[in-house]
Amino acid sequence: MNNIVIHGASSFLGKSFINSLLTKNINILIVARSTSQIQNYESSPNITVIRYNKSISEIDCQRLQATYPTFFDFSWNGVFGTDRNTPEQFTVNIPLIISSIEFATKLGVKHWIGVGSQAEYGSSKNIITEDDICNPTTMYGKSKLICSKISSELCEAYNIEHSWLRLFSVYGPNDNHDWLIPYLIKEMLMDKDINVTKGEQIWDYLYIDDVSEVLFKLMHAKGVGIANLGSGQPIVIKDLIKKIKSLTNSNSNINFGAIDYRSDQVMSMLPNISKLKTHLNWEPKINLEIGLKDTIKSFKVLAR
Numbered sequence: 001m002n003n004i005v006i007h008g009a010s011s012f013l014g015k016s017f018i019n020s021l022l023t024k025n026i027n028i029l030i031v032a033r034s035t036s037q038i039q040n041y042e043s044s045p046n047i048t049v050i051r052y053n054k055s056i057s058e059i060d061c062q063r064l065q066a067t068y069p070t071f072f073d074f075s076w077n078g079v080f081g082t083d084r085n086t087p088e089q090f091t092v093n094i095p096l097i098i099s100s101i102e103f104a105t106k107l108g109v110k111h112w113i114g115v116g117s118q119a120e121y122g123s124s125k126n127i128i129t130e131d132d133i134c135n136p137t138t139m140y141g142k143s144k145l146i147c148s149k150i151s152s153e154l155c156e157a158y159n160i161e162h163s164w165l166r167l168f169s170v171y172g173p174n175d176n177h178d179w180l181i182p183y184l185i186k187e188m189l190m191d192k193d194i195n196v197t198k199g200e201q202i203w204d205y206l207y208i209d210d211v212s213e214v215l216f217k218l219m220h221a222k223g224v225g226i227a228n229l230g231s232g233q234p235i236v237i238k239d240l241i242k243k244i245k246s247l248t249n250s251n252s253n254i255n256f257g258a259i260d261y262r263s264d265q266v267m268s269m270l271p272n273i274s275k276l277k278t279h280l281n282w283e284p285k286i287n288l289e290i291g292l293k294d295t296i297k298s299f300k301v302l303a304r
Helices: 012-021 093-106 139-157 180-189 208-218 237-248 274-280 288-303
Strands: 002-007 026-033 047-052 070-073 111-117 161-167 169-171 194-196 205-207 225-229 254-256
Touching (some): 012 026, 070 093, 093 111, 093 139, 139 161, 161 208, 169 208, 169 288, 180 194, 205 208, 205 288, 208 274, 225 274, 237 254, 237 288
Parallel strands (some): 002 026, 002 070, 161 225
């Protein structure tokens, strides 16, 4: 039986990954803040929940009898646009990552896996590889980049395998309704008029089940280091909006250009994902249309 640790179980990635593991013979140790909304897991037979108040370092590892070879860290403070230039990006998240890895060493973890972001690269019109120079424009991107380096150095010092997945855009059922795709679906199902930018951005979207498959494969692999995680199939946002409108059979009026681009607007997200594909012998399985249909279906279920 595999034993894993998950920190950040209340996040979209955390919840989706845990749900994908519930039918597998895997023991999951969830470490979570005392205020984290994860009550649904506390009665699951293969899940143990340990809570802390301020820092994960508060947990007494001696009370844990099993060994946990793999540690997934999805925790992060301030992922939304309004929070991406606050001091907490540095003051909260950098100590959070350091304490996470130090806690992992006490558990005897062999492979630590963290989640970075395309925001670490900043703005680029070209296809992005892991060797490209990073020039993040937000405190969120800068702190993620710092954590990619700190986590790599610490894992090397502690002789732990290291994986840092620079995630581009992910979507799927049960995502936060403030993100673009869920927001559009919600509004279009109600036939509301929608104000958007000109939609010239070119972004990459990966379905959440494909992300969970990557995470599962990493449980049985060596560390990949820093690797891009995306679909490799970018789409122009204007075309994405039109596709969602068609799939929802919506009567919404879409007012393109009614909203100005932000001053730090990312106009293109074009990841090269060959490193991760080769390392895991992995290919994204869910194309955008199928993923959007499943996401739309989940909204219709909620509306009943």
